[in-house]
Amino acid sequence: MEKSDKKESRNYRLSLIDAVSHERLWSVRFTRPIFIGAMASGIVVSLVAFYCLIAYTPVRTFIPGYPDAQTRRQAVQNAQKIDSLEMRLMQWDLYSQNLRRIVAGEAPLRLDSVLLGARGSQDIPDERYFALRDSLLRADVIAQEQFNVEDASRQNLPLEAISFFPPVKGVVSEGFDRALHPYLDITAPAGSMVTAVLDGTVVHTSWDAEDGYLMVIQHSGDILSVYKHNQKLLHQQGDVVKAGTPIGLLSQSESLTKGDHLHFELWYEGQALDPALYIKF
Numbered sequence: 001m002e003k004s005d006k007k008e009s010r011n012y013r014l015s016l017i018d019a020v021s022h023e024r025l026w027s028v029r030f031t032r033p034i035f036i037g038a039m040a041s042g043i044v045v046s047l048v049a050f051y052c053l054i055a056y057t058p059v060r061t062f063i064p065g066y067p068d069a070q071t072r073r074q075a076v077q078n079a080q081k082i083d084s085l086e087m088r089l090m091q092w093d094l095y096s097q098n099l100r101r102i103v104a105g106e107a108p109l110r111l112d113s114v115l116l117g118a119r120g121s122q123d124i125p126d127e128r129y130f131a132l133r134d135s136l137l138r139a140d141v142i143a144q145e146q147f148n149v150e151d152a153s154r155q156n157l158p159l160e161a162i163s164f165f166p167p168v169k170g171v172v173s174e175g176f177d178r179a180l181h182p183y184l185d186i187t188a189p190a191g192s193m194v195t196a197v198l199d200g201t202v203v204h205t206s207w208d209a210e211d212g213y214l215m216v217i218q219h220s221g222d223i224l225s226v227y228k229h230n231q232k233l234l235h236q237q238g239d240v241v242k243a244g245t246p247i248g249l250l251s252q253s254e255s256l257t258k259g260d261h262l263h264f265e266l267w268y269e270g271q272a273l274d275p276a277l278y279i280k281f
Contacts, residue, residue: 072163164197164279165244168262176274183265190252190260196241212251228263
């Protein structure tokens with residue numbers, strides 16, 4: 001019994017004492033298990049703080065090999081160029097098929113206005129064609145995200161760091177004015193493909209004689225995009241769409257002053273934004 005009493009745990013004291021007056025300013029008592037537990041907890045908290053600093057702040061852009069916003073935007077633009085070349089090859093392939101059918105005495109295929117780049121009310125390809133055509137584009141964009149610390153859909157990035165897809169390939173004919181014109185008019189040929197600027201969910205679709213078909217898409221981060229003057233919508237309310245996915249076809253305008261154009265709006269936290277500040281047209 002006497003030997004057991006001698007093995008009881010020792011107590012330690014850590015004190016802060018004034019060097020002149022020897023007055024005890026601060027003191028804490030602890031045992032060896034408490035000290036080890038406190039050190040382990042400190043290490044865990046330090047690791048969590050370091051992870052949060054890298055994952056949720058712009059500090060991660062200083063990691064060698066991590067792509068910044070400009071690099072990611074350039075990667076998206078290069079992917080779009082590759083997609084355009086693929087579309088051109090597909091157009092020539094369909095053209096050669098028509099030549100073979102004509103030589104064989106068969107009826108030629110009716111090519112849609114998107115592939116020909118022409119205006120008119122020809123047959124519109126189904127959604128399976130568009131899904132196949134932009135699959136390579138989506139794969140390239142995903143490859144550019146391989147250095148992300150976490151899933152991009154859960155990142156709370158500033159607007160300047162988000163890579164927006166242009167809604168249509170065209171030229172801005174009328175700019176943004178917060179009071180009189182809180183949106184952009186983007187001139188493009190009728191039948192041009194309209195694409196989603198970001199991943200999101202279709203929250204509203206409608207049609208009227210003046211605006212044609214309209215679509216509203218809700219994106220993460222309280223971002224909303226609006227697309228007007230479509231002759232056909234390729235998705236309906238409730239559908240989930242990916243960035244760069246075709247969502248509609250531009251309609252032919254009856255206005256002689258504005259011509260064929262897409263009415264495009266971009267909203268953030270209930271405020272209208274100038275899309276030209278974040279999207280390269």
